[in-house]
Amino acid sequence: MSRILRATAFAGVLTLALSGCGGVGGGGDAGGGTATTGALSTMGFGFSDEIATTRVDAFKRDHPDVDLKVTEGAFDEQQFLSAVASGNPPDLVYMDRKMIGTYARRGSIQPLTDCVEKQSIDLEQYRPAAREQVTLDGTVYGIPEFSTVRVVYLNEGLLKKAGLTADQVNLADWAALPGLNAKLASVSGNRLSRIGIDPKIPEFLPMWAKANGVDMLSADGRTARLDDPRVIEALTTGVNLIEQQGGWGTFKSFRDTFDFFGAQNPLSKNQIVAWPMEEWFLNQAAKNSPDAELVVKPFVDRQGRPLTQSAGQAWVITKGAKNPDAACAFVKQMTATDTWLAAAKARADARKSTGQPFTGIYTANAVADKKIFEELHQPTGNKRFDDAVATIRSVQDAAFAMPASPAGAEFDKAYYDAVNRVLAGQAQPAQALRRAQQEATAALDKAVK
Numbered sequence: 001m002s003r004i005l006r007a008t009a010f011a012g013v014l015t016l017a018l019s020g021c022g023g024v025g026g027g028g029d030a031g032g033g034t035a036t037t038g039a040l041s042t043m044g045f046g047f048s049d050e051i052a053t054t055r056v057d058a059f060k061r062d063h064p065d066v067d068l069k070v071t072e073g074a075f076d077e078q079q080f081l082s083a084v085a086s087g088n089p090p091d092l093v094y095m096d097r098k099m100i101g102t103y104a105r106r107g108s109i110q111p112l113t114d115c116v117e118k119q120s121i122d123l124e125q126y127r128p129a130a131r132e133q134v135t136l137d138g139t140v141y142g143i144p145e146f147s148t149v150r151v152v153y154l155n156e157g158l159l160k161k162a163g164l165t166a167d168q169v170n171l172a173d174w175a176a177l178p179g180l181n182a183k184l185a186s187v188s189g190n191r192l193s194r195i196g197i198d199p200k201i202p203e204f205l206p207m208w209a210k211a212n213g214v215d216m217l218s219a220d221g222r223t224a225r226l227d228d229p230r231v232i233e234a235l236t237t238g239v240n241l242i243e244q245q246g247g248w249g250t251f252k253s254f255r256d257t258f259d260f261f262g263a264q265n266p267l268s269k270n271q272i273v274a275w276p277m278e279e280w281f282l283n284q285a286a287k288n289s290p291d292a293e294l295v296v297k298p299f300v301d302r303q304g305r306p307l308t309q310s311a312g313q314a315w316v317i318t319k320g321a322k323n324p325d326a327a328c329a330f331v332k333q334m335t336a337t338d339t340w341l342a343a344a345k346a347r348a349d350a351r352k353s354t355g356q357p358f359t360g361i362y363t364a365n366a367v368a369d370k371k372i373f374e375e376l377h378q379p380t381g382n383k384r385f386d387d388a389v390a391t392i393r394s395v396q397d398a399a400f401a402m403p404a405s406p407a408g409a410e411f412d413k414a415y416y417d418a419v420n421r422v423l424a425g426q427a428q429p430a431q432a433l434r435r436a437q438q439e440a441t442a443a444l445d446k447a448v449k
Contacts, residue, residue, distance in 0.1 A: 036065065041071065042094065046074075054343040055340075075095050095142075096311070100408075102408045108319050127396065133310075135404055136406065142314035147364040152275070154297065209231045211307055221444075223444070226440055236429045258272075279362055279392045286380070306398060337367050341372060357381070357382055360393075405447075410443030418433050
């Protein structure tokens, strides 16, 4: 499981051996409502920027009798397990949506049925992919926050040097990808100085598989399809692109030097030409590399149709939470339309004060996003970024997400381990995925039973 933690910066591998169930009561709403009081504690969240601080400040303003303690830092699985086992867990946990099914099945988080009803939380405002990902067996266990989608970033300056245009980068034509990769990458012996195409595996394997016409996990989260020939083909395609660029050791070592959050990012340093990535990088590029020759296109399936995968975090209320009423009020306000709009305004004002473009924020609340882009967002004046924003918005509603699963953590581990075995040269794709299918199926069967 540690390999999953290393491979995905925003996801933890969640495992529990606890059982139980429960509901969550509701107190006040985002505008005040019934008074909520007492201590309220969180885990897995931090004040990383004005988007976070503005929303937390709104809650503090409207609920002055709540003593909110935000324990900053990334979600820590072992710390959470210990807290639950001791009977002293935080009230709220901010976690990856795709792992909620595992925690729900094992009883460490509470159903939000009562919370949704008593706080009058409108679940229809949240994007379908995000909503489905926090729902197991028809019961909601989390309230989704951001909604990240994946698009393709292109360094047009490097494409021009290779004699190509952005339109000639066709990720639908898998047979042509090795030839395109050879034109774009810079490899000399065992030295890689520029990545041509980064397939982003194992993280994005579900999206490549979907592009090839198959879901790696059934819609009900109970049947693995890891040994499907179309998944094998998707993995083979991605691995071959990496092998072309010196192999996994060389490729990963070079990629690990990238700073996607700074001015010396791989786009500005011409270290990569084409790669799928979450939409948040556009915000970083606008902040740190506003003059970069960036083009953003949709990821596509093999028929050339736009395709994207949704992911993100959600708030859950723990079993044993001491203040579920305040917790429910908090999750409602943190994801409410007006709160998001205030946070987006804070971001826009901050960018304006430094002369940087505001490229919007992308949440799981579709109503909030509509207001943000209709009432607040303005064209940046930079056609590259304005076109990129339009591309991201165009794929949001068509996104798919990995379904809620009672063994989501084990499923992820099975396919991550399979991909890592292939990248390490320890197995061929078909062999590795057949083993992963057996492991995932055993975990799913055990969780269901």
